[in-house]
């Protein structure tokens with residue numbers, strides 16, 4: 218059963234094409250990670266799916282209906298990228314206020330314990346740390362026992378311990394049969410949580426696959442060297458010349474180094490390091506732009 222559906226969805230903001238004919242289905246029971254660099258279009262896609270914005274063209278559905286119809290959103294929990302909490306209300310009061318909107322909310326203490334906020338129940342929201350505020354904002358998405366939870370960069374700004382606590386809560390929800398769509402900049406986060414990864418770049422879906430398959434694609438390495446002329450070598454997905462250094466991006470650095478040595482070319486100062494996610498996206502985009510073999 219498909220809970221969230223986007224069909225050839227585009228969204229423009231003035232002259233900016235934030236989403237370009239995106240297709241996405243989130244099925245019941247899935248934990249899907251939306252991965253992409255800044256400005257890729259992740260928040261725009263999320264906002265369309267949860268009914269906060271309208272597509273310029275294409276179709277979005279939530280629980281089989283229009284996401285802008287409150288009936289479609291009844292079993293949805295959302296934490297947007299930016300949230301505000303009333304500074305003078307206590308944590309427990311905020312949870313009670315949100316719980317009052319649902320027929321069978323998770324009991325307050327259980328919810329707060331799940332998100333490591335049990336000790337803060339009487340604290341005013343204005344006095345919480347940034348990480349505690351973020352955890353509370355994410356916890357509120359779960360209070361109504363939703364079928365689908367949509368989290369836009371839930372752990373940005375959290376320290377390692379808080380991030381892991383949040384991951385545990387998300388995993389527990391999923392283990393109980395819940396469906397999750399979450400966006401992240403962090404490959405590590407998506408690897409830790411998701412089974413399926415949708416890579417977004419420049420408003421397009423660049424890849425939609427299992428975590429292992431995506432890891433293989435983004436597991437691109439950077440082989441840097443000083444060399445007069447680089448021979449053409451197999452497996453190089455991108456070549457860059459910066460400040461007299463040559464950088465070769467490849468999925469198999471070991472083989473590339475063997476090939477370099479075998480080619481007999483004189484090189485100096487060889488370095489091999491993982492690419493950043495940003496570079497990996499470039500590699501995917503480049504591979505994506507290559508014409509398909511005839």
Ligand SMILES: Nc1ncnc2c1ncn2[C@@H]1O[C@H](COP(=O)(O)OP(=O)(O)OP(=O)(O)O)[C@@H](O)[C@H]1O
Nearest residue numbers: 230233234235253254255256257258259260261262
């Ligand atoms: N309200 C808006 N008005 C104008 N342009 C916008 C608006 N919202 C988003 N954009 C633009 O649309 C593109 C996609 O932005 P979006 O926020 O969806 O990306 P993102 O992947 O969520 O990025 P980030 O990781 O930085 O949050 C960007 O170029 C952004 O500047």
